[in-house]
Amino acid sequence: MKINHKYAFIVLTLILLLCFVLNICLGSVQVSFSDVFSSLFGTIENETHQLIVTKVRLPKAITAIMVGSGLGISGLLMQTLFRNPLAGPFVLGISSGASLGVAIVILGAGIFGGFTTFLISKWSIVVAASLGSFLVLLAVMLVASKVRDTMAILIIGLMFGSITAAVVSVLSYFSSAEQLQQYIFWGFGSLDNLSWEELLIFFGIYAIGITLSIASAKSLNALLLGDNYAKSLGLSLKSSRFIIIFATSLIAGTVTAFAGPIAFIGLAIPHLTRQIFKTSNHKILLPAVFLFGAIVMLICDSIAQVPTSDYTLPINAITALVGAPVVIWLLVKQRNIMF
């Protein structure tokens, strides 16, 4: 069985590399395999292609990998922590929190006067989204420690979604068309337009979150037994819970900040991985979810680019189109959701 897992990891890594290169090749302008390689590892005569690859496609492909793997892993953390197969960053209101933060920054600029306008940089959006998601998760955790009922927690997550929507609609009422458009476009999700500096910051925060997740693998496995058993194994419930939530909000918050609220990946990927790897052992699940998330996101992005056409579909539409059927299929086909 261990050997099977090893093969699966090798195959998945190869698929990931293939998707990565294909993702760079495909788009409104087709770049050949050889051009991709030569622009990555040297220079080529076709300068346009080199620019396309190094300034646009490569950052986008790296973003896709971080977004897909990050959302998958934060979904996995939430599902294990809340012991609810339907949990995920989106369901529990992390993305709603991020949206609220971003809405306040983009739309609030109209209300709070011109002085905030200069703040609408990528950074203020990132900070707002991260803060928003962290605060919402803290609120959910606070209530979670009181109610102990996972269904109640999910409903609370939905309530936060409603509150967010309400605040956003109040804000939009007072906002200009231009600001509204900016917010709506952010809501579509986008893997484009990240500069290398932005990518570096993204990677920094993402790496901290992923490291914390890996460090939580042991406690996540103990949590599979339930809180009481986990405690009897010497696990500090409070601190491990906090670390897991902190990692999730770092990852989901930054992903949402840089790429917008991308739906379904966080929920669907962990399930897909559990079905394929047939285990709940986080030492296997974490790397597997990482690979699956990255692969699916690269594929979704390639589809969203509509190769050979000038259109780019909203990435959020594509992930939902891929993710929703997976969730429906799981609920219909699986009598017991493996968990």
Add this chain to the structure above:
Amino acid sequence: MPLTKNNIVLKTQDLSIGYTAKKSITTIASNINFELEQGHLIGLVGANGIGKSTLLRTLIGLQPALSGTIQIHNNSLETTSTLDLAKQLSIVLTEPLQSKNLTVFELVSLGRHPYTNWIGNLTENDLSIVNNALQLVNITEYKTKKCYELSDGQLQKVMIARALAQDTSLIILDEPTSHLDMYHKAYIIKLLQKLTKETGKTILFSSHEIDLAIQLCDTMIVMQQDNVVCDQPCQLISNHIFESLFPEDLISFDATSGRFIVSK
């Protein structure tokens, strides 16, 4: 009879258990005094709702005692850190596993959690302890099976193996025989007896199988409405403790056979 105090694994003094809500205190049992010796199998019996689970939950630190002290190896339970406690006390609960999507081996090796490094890698020593635990409980043959493929009886054995892998001097089990058929009830308690003899561990379990407990336990703790008695089974019988355990309209205790008999 002189008692050597060195081999006392668990000791309670004037322990009082129950629940505290915002203002009211519900005392379930009080004045609980007992000492558990090393290598003993101890059965905790009493009628439904008498507070067996509450007592066990208090002993394993899942809920605070109302008053009195609990000492494990002469250290107060309250001041022992979660991690230190995990190396002295392991548990098997009645609550279902959150995830059964683990292999038997993976689940049993979770017992090594307090000893492994930050990522939870098993050393050679850990592996041999896990394999030994699997062997002691006789489940080596299905160590690669998933927990959801197991019957209740098999799963109970896996949970006992997990507790063994935790390598603690004291194991506490809450109703390990519930949901099991007559054969497996006897099998599990007999297994616990074997483990105390072979490993020198102290095992405390609650059960409704009073007949079996009388036959197999070294010591029994009997919880009644007004008092909690801890003694050897034969002493408890000659002191007529079991007679008053249940209302006598339906079943009565037969001291000669050590069994309860239904009134006809």
